[in-house]
Amino acid sequence: MESKRVIERELKNMRDYFKSGKTKEASWRECQLQGLRRFLIEREQQISRVLLQDLGKHPVEAFRDEVGTVIKSINFALKNLREWMSGQKANLPQIALLTSAEIVPEPLGLVLIISSWNFPFGLSLEPLIGAIAAGNSVVLKPSELSSASSSLLASGLTQYLDNKAIKIVEGGPDVAQQLLDQTWDKIFFTGSSRVGRIVMSAAVKHLTPLTLELGGKCPALVDTLSSSWDLEVAVKRIIVGKYGTCAGQACIAVDYVLVERRFSSTLVELMKLWIKKMFGENPKETNTVARIVNKPHFFRLKSLLASAEVQKSVIYGGSIMDEENLFIEPTILVDPPLEAAIMTDEIFGPLLPIITVDKIEDGIEFINCRPKPLALYVFTKNKELQRRMICETSSGSVTFNDAILQYAADSLPFGGVGGSGFGSYHGKFSFETFSHQKAVVRRSFLTDFWFRFPPWTPNKLLLL
Ligand code: NAD
Numbered sequence: 001m002e003s004k005r006v007i008e009r010e011l012k013n014m015r016d017y018f019k020s021g022k023t024k025e026a027s028w029r030e031c032q033l034q035g036l037r038r039f040l041i042e043r044e045q046q047i048s049r050v051l052l053q054d055l056g057k058h059p060v061e062a063f064r065d066e067v068g069t070v071i072k073s074i075n076f077a078l079k080n081l082r083e084w085m086s087g088q089k090a091n092l093p094q095i096a097l098l099t100s101a102e103i104v105p106e107p108l109g110l111v112l113i114i115s116s117w118n119f120p121f122g123l124s125l126e127p128l129i130g131a132i133a134a135g136n137s138v139v140l141k142p143s144e145l146s147s148a149s150s151s152l153l154a155s156g157l158t159q160y161l162d163n164k165a166i167k168i169v170e171g172g173p174d175v176a177q178q179l180l181d182q183t184w185d186k187i188f189f190t191g192s193s194r195v196g197r198i199v200m201s202a203a204v205k206h207l208t209p210l211t212l213e214l215g216g217k218c219p220a221l222v223d224t225l226s227s228s229w230d231l232e233v234a235v236k237r238i239i240v241g242k243y244g245t246c247a248g249q250a251c252i253a254v255d256y257v258l259v260e261r262r263f264s265s266t267l268v269e270l271m272k273l274w275i276k277k278m279f280g281e282n283p284k285e286t287n288t289v290a291r292i293v294n295k296p297h298f299f300r301l302k303s304l305l306a307s308a309e310v311q312k313s314v315i316y317g318g319s320i321m322d323e324e325n326l327f328i329e330p331t332i333l334v335d336p337p338l339e340a341a342i343m344t345d346e347i348f349g350p351l352l353p354i355i356t357v358d359k360i361e362d363g364i365e366f367i368n369c370r371p372k373p374l375a376l377y378v379f380t381k382n383k384e385l386q387r388r389m390i391c392e393t394s395s396g397s398v399t400f401n402d403a404i405l406q407y408a409a410d411s412l413p414f415g416g417v418g419g420s421g422f423g424s425y426h427g428k429f430s431f432e433t434f435s436h437q438k439a440v441v442r443r444s445f446l447t448d449f450w451f452r453f454p455p456w457t458p459n460k461l462l463l464l
Pocket of ligand 1: 114115116117118123141142143144171172173174176177190191192193194195196198199212213214215216250251252346348374416421
């Protein structure tokens, strides 16, 4: 890592560049977004290779989550950028005679993005789109755990961008800490709540605005779906929302399933069937399930299954744990002890507990007794249950009859609530996250109400 003095000098140069006004130009923003898109298109093969190296992601999954989705977001930003920049007119009360007002978005200045390893491109570039679109100078620090991806971002992406305003700094916690010691106009952090607390303490020192994109346990509640078609659709979507999304190493992956007891064996049998259909009899050989990122995470996941009580609840998988290849097979548990770490901590891996309840409505109480999830999934056709899930639970998002889909929607804010974080991004929300909404009022010199000026007299009070 560079010395403190070097960092300070670099950041000062970036601030000076921001002050020059270059990054505020619409054409500059467009040019950077186009550069970002060119990088994704021209370097697609390389991106796929490093994602295989870092996480064993299948190229199809890599394209879906880290190239295709990001290109979609860039296209959306490019299409709407000028409209977002133009701000909006605001209405004023009648008392404001001959006055107009508007809300003008202005860039915040020099912003810091710290991202995590599970979607090293997606989670670095989605916020970067917002920071650029809003006209900021940006330092991005990807995670050191997905080192091949981080290195491609640092060496490759920078060739497509204006490096006077956009820098990629590689490194781990020590580098992040050095960056956090500096003054920023915004910090955007994606990662664990443990590190989120460290980031928040650093932000407090300079009163820096902060977005925290954290994790937690995302439940999927499955109602007693009576048609076999609906059930099959639900099962397929849950499986892909768990094992088919970076092997469950995703902040919005299904963490556990809630289901009525009488319905659980039907659900489990169908899950087993579809796991085999999607990933083959031997997912390790087919390379269709991503690898665990590193040994500490591999052992963390292994330890979640270690106790005898938890072992008893494993009803599918749970035995193929290949340390050398960092592979863990898709695993299902039914009713592990609720006080076991697998039910108190975020799982972040291909282990799926199914928790049975007497009535599906009991799921509401179950969810409400725990920290607020980043995402909540509910598979039901019952409109009343849908209404209750929206009104009686709190989560970053609720998705009915699918999983993960909400992440791809440019029209929806993506972010947490409570322990799963605060602030949001994607689409226009990303632009707003990295902008200040400035209130602008324009008054004519003509005409004033006589009673607005002192000296104050009782009859003026009557007129106000
Ligand atoms: P992490 O908190 O360990 O690391 C995230 C980033 O923080 C990395 O860039 C890392 O280098 C940096 N960091 C680590 N220790 C630090 C320290 N002491 N001081 C300053 N910076 C430090 O998280 P992770 O393991 O990369 O990601 C997993 C967690 O992130 C999970 O909880 C997951 O749910 C969450 N997550 C959330 C989202 C979201 O969009 N809400 C997306 C992905 C992951």
